[in-house]
Amino acid sequence: MPKITLKKIAAILGISPATVSKALKDYPDISNDTKIKVKALAESLNYKPNSFAQSLRNQESKIIGLIIPKIVHHFFSNIINGVIDAASNKGYLVITLQSHESYEQEKDQINSLIEKNVDGILISLSDHTVNYKHINAIIEKGVPVVLYDRTSKLVNCSKVIINDRKAGYEATKYLIETGCRKIAHIRGPLKPQTTIDRFMGYKNALKEHDLPYDKNLVFETEHLSFEDGFEVAEEIAKHRHDIDGVFSTTDLLATGVMVKLQQKGIKVPDDISIMGFSNWFLTKITTPTLSTIDQPGYEMGRKTFDLLYDELCQIKNGESVSHEVVEIATRVVPRNSTKFIES
Amino acid sequence: MPKITLKKIAAILGISPATVSKALKDYPDISNDTKIKVKALAESLNYKPNSFAQSLRNQESKIIGLIIPKIVHHFFSNIINGVIDAASNKGYLVITLQSHESYEQEKDQINSLIEKNVDGILISLSDHTVNYKHINAIIEKGVPVVLYDRTSKLVNCSKVIINDRKAGYEATKYLIETGCRKIAHIRGPLKPQTTIDRFMGYKNALKEHDLPYDKNLVFETEHLSFEDGFEVAEEIAKHRHDIDGVFSTTDLLATGVMVKLQQKGIKVPDDISIMGFSNWFLTKITTPTLSTIDQPGYEMGRKTFDLLYDELCQIKNGESVSHEVVEIATRVVPRNSTKFIES
DNA sequence: AATAACCACGAAAACGTTTTCGCTAATTCC
DNA sequence: GGAATTAGCGAAAACGTTTTCGTGGTTATT
Known part of the structure; x- marks a missing residue:
C-alpha cells in the first residue's frame, strides 16, 4: 500500500x-x-x-512536551488531563515525561524534547532542581517554556501557580471560624517552597485572629506519607490534648493523622478538626470525609497550555512575547472532618 | 542564534x-x-x-502513541508510567491521549496519531467501542498496534492482559480459605468483559469448593462508584445477615461497602470479610486496610511497550512479524479486611 | 492597436538528512 | 611496471511539502 x-x-x-x-x-x-x-x-x-515534510518545511511540529515530577499522583494526573485536553483542542499533541523528582533526569528529558523539536515545553520543577541553567538555556534558544505549580523566580517565563500562602491562610482561617483555637500545623519536609508558603499562611491566619503562634504546634515529618501522619497523631494523643485542630500540608498526611487519632479514641471533628490540602480523590472516601483545599489540577493544566499557546501565536505573528503569571484560585472544601460554621 | x-x-x-x-x-x-x-x-x-529531516528520510519518528480510556485513575496512570519508562529506555517518546471511554474520540485520536506518523500505537479499548474496523484498518496499513488490558479477540495483534477469570477465582478462593462460606459478589455493570470474567472466576471457585452458587448473592450496580457500594451494603445489612464474605469487582466499590457496613455495626472482617480488586492506592489507607487483587499496571505498561518494540525490530529487520499474547500475573494481597488463613 | 492589468499555473529552491554510486589517488599484487 | 584492489571522499537524488517568483495567455483600458 x-x-x-x-x-x-x-x-x-x-x-x-x-x-x-x-x-x-x-x-x-x-x-x-x-x-x-x-x-x-x-x-x-x-x-x-506527511507531517515530517510539513514540519521540516514549516519549522513546527505541533507537538509540545510536558514534564511531570510524578505521574502516579492525583494532582499531577489531573494536570496531564487538562494539558492534553486543551492541547488537542488546538491541534497539538503532548509528549509526557516524568522527572521522578530528579534534576539529572529533568535535564535529559528537556534535551530529548528539544531534539524532537517540540514547539514548547511545560515543566513542573523537580524537588531536587536547584539551578535553572538548563531551563534558561532553552528559553534563550527561543523555545517557549511555561512553568506550572513548582516554579522559580529565577526563570523568566510564564507561570501558572496557586497562591499557597493564601490557601494556607484560608485553610487555617476556616478552622478558626469553625471554633478551633489551638491549631497544629503539619508542614512535612522543610524545603519545598510550597510547604514554606502554606506554613506562612498558617502563621498569618493565627496572627490576624489574635491567636498566639506556638512553634511547638508545628510538626515536621520526613516524607509526606500516610505513615508519617501516624507518628504525629501518636505524639498529639500522648502529649498534646489541648490541640483542637490540625492543618496538614497534604491530604495523605492528614488522613494518616485522622485515622490514628480515631484509633486512639479521639473524635474527629468533635475533639479535633482536621484540614487537608489538595482535594485528592481519597478525601471523599475517608471516615469522616476530609475537609481540604481544592487545588484544581485540571484547570491548571488547561491554563498552562493556554499560556504556551499564546506565546506560540505571538511568535508566529512576529509580535514580541509577553510573559504572564496566572494564579489559579483554590477554595476551601468543607467536609466532615471539620465542624460547621456557627452562624 | x-x-x-x-x-x-x-x-x-x-x-x-x-x-x-x-x-x-x-x-x-x-x-x-x-x-x-x-x-x-x-x-x-x-x-x-534535525529530527524532522531524519524522520522524513528514515520514515520513522521514534514516537509512539498511547491511548488510555481515563488518565486520572490509579491503574491507568501506572500504565502510563510503565510505558513511558520502557519507551525512554529504548529512545522512544510517548504521545498520550485519552479516549474518555468514547468510541468516536478513540477513532479521532488514532487518526491524529497516524497523521503524526507515530511508529506504533498502544491502545486500551474504550468501554463503548463495539467494532474494531478502525483498529484493523491501521494494522493493515502496517502500523503496529498492541492492545493492553481491554482487548478483543477480533483484533489480530499482540496483547497484554491479566487473566480476570483466574484472578476472580483466586480472590474467591482466598475468602473461602479464610473461612467464608456465604460469599457475595458485586460485579458492577453487566457488560464489560473484565467483570464477566471475574464473575466466572467467582463461580468456578465456589464450585470447586463445593459451595452452592446462589444468584441472589450476586449484586449488580449501575456504576463502579463508592456510593454504589453503599446501596449494596444497606441491602446486606437489612436482609442478608447470612453473608460472611464479599468479593467486589473493584476496590472503590469494596471500600464503599466496607465503610457502610461498619457504620451499620457490622464488623470487618469478623462478621464479613471483604475483598477488592486492583490494589489501588486507597486500599492502603482504609480502616481496616483492604485485601485485594494486585493488578500490576506499571509492569503491564512496560510489557506492552516491549511487545511493540519487538514488532518494530522485526519490521526493521525485514522479518515477518509475530503476535504474542502476554498474561501478566495477578496476586492476592492479604490485608486486614479478610481473616488470616488458619494453619 | 498598443498598453496595462489580471488570471492560472509551474519551475525551482528550500527545509536537513541519508545513502548509493562513482570517482580519484594510493596501495597491493603478480 | 602494469593490473587490480582499496581507501577516502563527494555528487546527487531522495524523503514530501511549501512558497516565491516568473511566465504565458487572456481580458480590460485608452
Whole structure:
C-alpha cells in the first residue's frame, strides 16, 4: 500500500505538485475548477499530508512536551488531563515525561524534547532542581517554556501557580471560624517552597485572629506519607490534648493523622478538626470525609497550555512575547472532618 | 542564534555534508582523521541532528502513541508510567491521549496519531467501542498496534492482559480459605468483559469448593462508584445477615461497602470479610486496610511497550512479524479486611 | 492597436538528512 | 611496471511539502 503524496495526485491530474498544494489550501491564485478536482481526488484517495515534510518545511511540529515530577499522583494526573485536553483542542499533541523528582533526569528529558523539536515545553520543577541553567538555556534558544505549580523566580517565563500562602491562610482561617483555637500545623519536609508558603499562611491566619503562634504546634515529618501522619497523631494523643485542630500540608498526611487519632479514641471533628490540602480523590472516601483545599489540577493544566499557546501565536505573528503569571484560585472544601460554621 | 546543521559543519571544515554525516555515524569509508575532526567540531558546536529531516528520510519518528480510556485513575496512570519508562529506555517518546471511554474520540485520536506518523500505537479499548474496523484498518496499513488490558479477540495483534477469570477465582478462593462460606459478589455493570470474567472466576471457585452458587448473592450496580457500594451494603445489612464474605469487582466499590457496613455495626472482617480488586492506592489507607487483587499496571505498561518494540525490530529487520499474547500475573494481597488463613 | 492589468499555473529552491554510486589517488599484487 | 584492489571522499537524488517568483495567455483600458 504505497503512501499517497502530493506528487502522485499531481501526476494523476496532470498538473504540478505546487498547484495541488495550493488548491488544497485554497490559495486565491488557483481556479475553482482545479480546486474542486484536486479536493475531490485527495478526498477519495484519503490523502494525508506527511507531517515530517510539513514540519521540516514549516519549522513546527505541533507537538509540545510536558514534564511531570510524578505521574502516579492525583494532582499531577489531573494536570496531564487538562494539558492534553486543551492541547488537542488546538491541534497539538503532548509528549509526557516524568522527572521522578530528579534534576539529572529533568535535564535529559528537556534535551530529548528539544531534539524532537517540540514547539514548547511545560515543566513542573523537580524537588531536587536547584539551578535553572538548563531551563534558561532553552528559553534563550527561543523555545517557549511555561512553568506550572513548582516554579522559580529565577526563570523568566510564564507561570501558572496557586497562591499557597493564601490557601494556607484560608485553610487555617476556616478552622478558626469553625471554633478551633489551638491549631497544629503539619508542614512535612522543610524545603519545598510550597510547604514554606502554606506554613506562612498558617502563621498569618493565627496572627490576624489574635491567636498566639506556638512553634511547638508545628510538626515536621520526613516524607509526606500516610505513615508519617501516624507518628504525629501518636505524639498529639500522648502529649498534646489541648490541640483542637490540625492543618496538614497534604491530604495523605492528614488522613494518616485522622485515622490514628480515631484509633486512639479521639473524635474527629468533635475533639479535633482536621484540614487537608489538595482535594485528592481519597478525601471523599475517608471516615469522616476530609475537609481540604481544592487545588484544581485540571484547570491548571488547561491554563498552562493556554499560556504556551499564546506565546506560540505571538511568535508566529512576529509580535514580541509577553510573559504572564496566572494564579489559579483554590477554595476551601468543607467536609466532615471539620465542624460547621456557627452562624 | 542560527541552527547548526550538517551543511554548516561541512562548510567550516571544507568537506561535503555527506562526509560529515558518515563521519558522525562511524562509516567505515571515512578516515580516522576526518572522523576525529568532524566529531570534535560537532561536539563543540553542540550539533543536534534535525529530527524532522531524519524522520522524513528514515520514515520513522521514534514516537509512539498511547491511548488510555481515563488518565486520572490509579491503574491507568501506572500504565502510563510503565510505558513511558520502557519507551525512554529504548529512545522512544510517548504521545498520550485519552479516549474518555468514547468510541468516536478513540477513532479521532488514532487518526491524529497516524497523521503524526507515530511508529506504533498502544491502545486500551474504550468501554463503548463495539467494532474494531478502525483498529484493523491501521494494522493493515502496517502500523503496529498492541492492545493492553481491554482487548478483543477480533483484533489480530499482540496483547497484554491479566487473566480476570483466574484472578476472580483466586480472590474467591482466598475468602473461602479464610473461612467464608456465604460469599457475595458485586460485579458492577453487566457488560464489560473484565467483570464477566471475574464473575466466572467467582463461580468456578465456589464450585470447586463445593459451595452452592446462589444468584441472589450476586449484586449488580449501575456504576463502579463508592456510593454504589453503599446501596449494596444497606441491602446486606437489612436482609442478608447470612453473608460472611464479599468479593467486589473493584476496590472503590469494596471500600464503599466496607465503610457502610461498619457504620451499620457490622464488623470487618469478623462478621464479613471483604475483598477488592486492583490494589489501588486507597486500599492502603482504609480502616481496616483492604485485601485485594494486585493488578500490576506499571509492569503491564512496560510489557506492552516491549511487545511493540519487538514488532518494530522485526519490521526493521525485514522479518515477518509475530503476535504474542502476554498474561501478566495477578496476586492476592492479604490485608486486614479478610481473616488470616488458619494453619 | 498598443498598453496595462489580471488570471492560472509551474519551475525551482528550500527545509536537513541519508545513502548509493562513482570517482580519484594510493596501495597491493603478480 | 602494469593490473587490480582499496581507501577516502563527494555528487546527487531522495524523503514530501511549501512558497516565491516568473511566465504565458487572456481580458480590460485608452
